[in-house]
Amino acid sequence: MADESETPLGPDCGDLDELLIFGNPETRRQFIKQVAGTGVAITIGVNFVSGSGLTTEQPVAASPTTPGGDSVKTKLKINGKEYALDVDPRTTLLDALRERLHLTGSKKGCDHGQCGACTVLVNGRRVNSCLTLAVMHEGDEITTIEGLANGEELHPMQAAFIEHDGFQCGYCTPGQICSAVALLKENHAKSDDEIREWMSGNICRCGAYPNILAAIKGAKTKTST
Amino acid sequence: MNTPTVGKPLTRVDGRLKVTGAATYAAEFQRPQLAYGTLIQSAIANGHVVKLDTSAAKSAPGVVAILTRENTPGFKPYPDDLTKKGAPGENRMPLQDDEVHYAGQHLGVVVAETFEQATYAASLVRVTYQAQSPIIDLPDQRAANTATTPEKFIGREDLQVKRGDADGALAGAAHKIDATYSTPVENHNPIETYSTTAEWEAADRLLVHECTRGIKQLQRILAACFGLPVEHIRIICPFIGGAFGSKGFQWSQTLLAAAAARLLQRPVKLTFSRSQMFDSAGQRAQTEQHFTVGADKNGKLVALRHATTTHSSPISEYTEPCGNMSRMLYSCPNVDVTHRLVKLNLTSPCPMRAPGECPGVFALECAMDEIAHETGIDPVEFRLRNYADRDEHQNRPWSMKNLRECYERGADKFGWSKRNQKPASMRGRDGSQIGFGMATAIYPAAQQKAGATATLNQDGTVVVRSATHEIGTGTYTAMSQFAADTLGLPVEKIRFELGDSAFPVAPNNGGSWLTASVGPAVIGACGELKKKVLDQFGHWPNERELSSLSAPIRSEFTSEPNKEERGKFSFFSYGAIFVEVHVDIFGQTRVKRATGVYDVGRMINPKLARSQIMGGLLFAISTALFEATIPDQATGRVVNSNLAEYHVAVHADAPPEFDIDFIDKPDPHMPDLGARGIGEIGITGAPAAVANAIFHATGKRVRNLPITPDKLI
Missing domain, CATH: 3.30.365.10 (Aldehyde oxidase/xanthine dehydrogenase, molybdopterin binding domain)
Structure with missing residues (x-):
């Protein structure tokens, strides 16, 4: 980037996390305002999502490079595997996953954090991977839809989505499932209303919501017994 | 066995x-040496391009080519049947001249090594225009000057229909309503945006990965436009991330991606942003529908007049066929259905889930609710009194019709008898106004x-x-x-x-x-x-x-299809939809319950069928309460071209109670198993059921969609 000056997000941003952006419109507006005010790419990272600084024993994959233009070396740990990347600093986590690492399970639907199709888990929390840059995630534990199953054995949430027909075209499904996995961990599945509210960041244009609700309740029962 | x-x-x-x-969806096929394209689009909606300056973009990092009118060889024309007789899709070849017909029209493609580089470089393209003020609204006098009265919908269905003497019957009708309903421009907004990856496997062989729901049609289009034998074009598309009417017909991005790939001799991927789904992928046209309905003192329809005005773009003749169901859904001796088409500087319209039937049946079913109210007859009873035992438009029997059973079973399951007929008579404990509404659903069963x-x-x-x-x-x-x-x-x-x-x-x-x-x-x-x-x-x-x-x-x-059999009967699917809405003091409507009973022939898979109908109903609730694409009056550009401002139903909008039931009787005149379609019927009628329930809850008749809170307070 020509202008690398880091504009801090302001005093509040230590508390700002994407989970809140997801659920709290006030925080979301604030976030957008602040980002718009910076005039440069957001290079936040440290205080955005608390990195757990995990080490890995797995070998680092071959290092694909960005052809042409400036690039930044970064390492991403995805589904337990570490990848070294030379990445254009403008690359979102979503585009790094899809276009560079060919992990296309995470979907692109709007590029604005409005549809939730790109939802992945970063250190166990759900994050819109289109709203965050790849270079911000060195040291984070990233789980995508490809990393949920245990070998051939589906994650209970994946199995429940099939059983309850929680999708039609399937395009929003990876995001729905990642979001639903985090939802149970957040303990935001205490009632139907609560599930509906806390899953409203994931749009399903096919209208599978009632089945998604049933799938989440089904998976909740299975994982709690 | x-x-x-x-x-x-x-x-x-x-x-x-x-x-x-x-x-694997269209944008997810890895191709060697893949380059990324980003569209250059018009910022004006009417006029022409004077200069397209790509000098800064050309020298941006990673840029490998910029496709504009100057360096793009002319495409051969689209096949005739896809551009004539009101066919959906555009009849203008991309980059053929400097004219601009709507905002967002494609002016070229920037191709770079990466998506980021292409996106940035496209922002450096400077375009100079000679602009004229765009025609955006149906009532604009300049639009009226372009008005035509198309005879047929895509060369098939009659759009101007007269039966009996509607004027004479209206003059003597005991009860009468006269009302105008309007529906806005809507966009399909599947969550997967359009994507094309084009690749020339040889100088005369093209491979395309695209999310198209018209594989053979796209193959034919590309063969025609590049002057190649059909078998030299291959289209691959194993999964589509939703379509709802989009992702069919001819739009320019496939040709542009293929032309760029040929210029570069490497694969080019062109994927739409969400915003481009509002100006480059078709949309539902806005409609204004004037109804005049007359009934006798027993609540029997004597006349029905349905006059639709809708629009197309200057480079398409597609006409939203709103009046088709008004010709025959109810028994009525005097019917007058007309369609008038005007040209607006908005992106070319095309079918969107239940084209014609969605806005048309919305208006028809609201009009039925209004005339039922006028006569003092219960809306279900009113529909039963006007039940059509045969297709009075085509004058032939139905292949099979169990709509009566849909009304009766639906009313029973929903608890319709508990409805106090008086509007604004039911309140919830939280003070919200409660309303029950219903409507008929109908959609043709084609083969x-x-x-x-x-x-x-x-x-x-x-x-x-x-x-x-x-x-x-x-x-x-x-x-x-x-x-x-x-x-x-x-x-x-x-x-x-x-x-x-x-x-x-x-x-x-x-x-x-x-x-x-x-x-x-x-x-x-x-x-x-x-x-x-x-x-x-x-x-x-x-x-x-x-x-x-x-x-x-x-x-x-x-x-x-068996032509003889198809000619003997009229083929339709039917349904009855009942909803309960709660309208709070802020004018916000929540659909709390929905009961739908559908007669769609044989159920192939009840689990998937239920999902289809449920999805249709949610789409309908979204249509009734949220969706509208808003063009800027001055520039013609869509001001809400994103999913935060173009509202579609989210999970919290789903009714807590959904009861979907099927008659599940095979249609004896449909082939093999007697299944009729279920993809679109869910969205028909249901928007009217919501509007009718809102009238019942509040006493306010809102005739223009979407029914947002500002219209209720």
Whole structure:
């Protein structure tokens, strides 16, 4: 980037996390305002999502490079595997996953954090991977839809989505499932209303919501017994 | 012999691929040396381009080519049948001249090594225009100057229909209503945006990965426009991330991606942003529908006049056929249906889920509610009094109609009898106003020509192929069920393959006709295969016999609609939809309950069928309460071209109670299993049910969609 000056997000941003952006419109507006005010790419990272600084024993994959233009070396740990990347600093986590690492399970639907199709888990929390840059995630534990199953054995949430027909075209499904996995961990599945509210960041244009609700309740029962 | 699977609630055979992220959508095919394209689009809506300055963009890092009118060889014209007679899609070849007809029109493509580089470089393109003020609104006098009265919808359905003497009957009617309903521009907004990856495998051979629900049509378009034999074009599309009417017909991005790939001699991927889904992928046209309805003192309809004004773009003749169901849904001796088309500087419209039926039946079913209210008759009773026992427009019998049973069962399940007929008479404990509303749902049951092959392999699996599509309706599953049942094999032994133009012919995925069209082809191909195998072995071969097969056994079948049968009857699906709404003091409407009973012929898979209808109902609730594409009055550009400002129903908007039921009787005049379509009927009628329930809750009749809080306070 020509202008690398880091504009801090302001005093509040230590508390700002994407989970809140997801659920709290006030925080979301604030976030957008602040980002718009910076005039440069957001290079936040440290205080955005608390990195757990995990080490890995797995070998680092071959290092694909960005052809042409400036690039930044970064390492991403995805589904337990570490990848070294030379990445254009403008690359979102979503585009790094899809276009560079060919992990296309995470979907692109709007590029604005409005549809939730790109939802992945970063250190166990759900994050819109289109709203965050790849270079911000060195040291984070990233789980995508490809990393949920245990070998051939589906994650209970994946199995429940099939059983309850929680999708039609399937395009929003990876995001729905990642979001639903985090939802149970957040303990935001205490009632139907609560599930509906806390899953409203994931749009399903096919209208599978009632089945998604049933799938989440089904998976909740299975994982709690 | 295995037990038949048709009628059983099988889970989707492609479910595992979809929940693991392994289902591959158009933008997800890795190609060697892939370059990324970003569109250059017009910022004005009417005028022409004076200068397109690409100098800064050219020198931006990573840029490998910029495709503009200057360096793009002219395309040969689209096939005639796709541009004439009001066909959906555009009739102007991309980059053919400097004229601009709507904001967002494609002016070129910037191609770079990466998506980021292409996106940035496209922002450096400077365009100078000579602009004229755009025509944006239906009532604009300049729009009126372009008005025509098209005779047919895509060369098929009559758009100007007169039966009896509506004027005379209205003059003597005991009860009368006169009302104008309007619906806004809406966009399909599937969550997967358009994507094309074009690649020239040889100088005269083109491979395209695109999310198209018209594989054979796109193949034909590309062959025509590049002057190549059809078999030199290959389209691949195993999964589509939703379509709802988009992702069909001819739009310029496929040609632009292919032209860029040819210029560069490497694959080029062009994927739309969400914003481009509002100006480059078609949309539902806005409509203004004037109803005049008369009834006698017993609540029998005597006259129905339905006059629609809608729009197309300057480069399309597509007409939203709002009045088609008004011709025959109810028994009425005097009917006058008209359609008037004007040209606006908005992106070219095209079908969107239930084109015509969605806005048209909304208006018709609101008008029925209004006239029922006027006569003091319960809305269900009013519809029963005007029940059409035959198609009075085409003057022939229905293939099968169980709509009466839909009304009765629906009313019973919903508890319609508890409704106090007086508007604004029911309140909830939280002070919200409660209303019950209902409407009729209807959608034509069509059938098209389709083919399939079936192949028995040495490992005992049967591969069935057809160039059809999976947009989420469950094609993989339903076709596997047909194949399994025909062959007497378990579904696990069947592999149904679609989404490849090299496969046998299948129609565009639309019109709710996929199952009734491709189903008979699959059943036919599998029937032939079974016969061949039994002729050879005398029984279904065991493992040892299979492994000794010298070559797979193959059969092919093409199915066509029975013209004689289609001419004798009128084919429709029906439904009755009941909803309960709560309107709070802020004017916010919540749909709390929905009960729908549908007569759609035989259920192939009740689990998937229920999902389809439920999805249609949610789409309908979204249409009734939220959706509107808003063009800026000065510039003609869409001001809410994103999913935060173009509201679609989210999870919290889903009614807590959904009760969907089916009559489940096979239509004796539909092919094979008697299934009619279910893809679109869910969205018909239901927006009116919501509007009618809001009237019942509040006493306010809102006639323009969407019914946002500002219209209720």
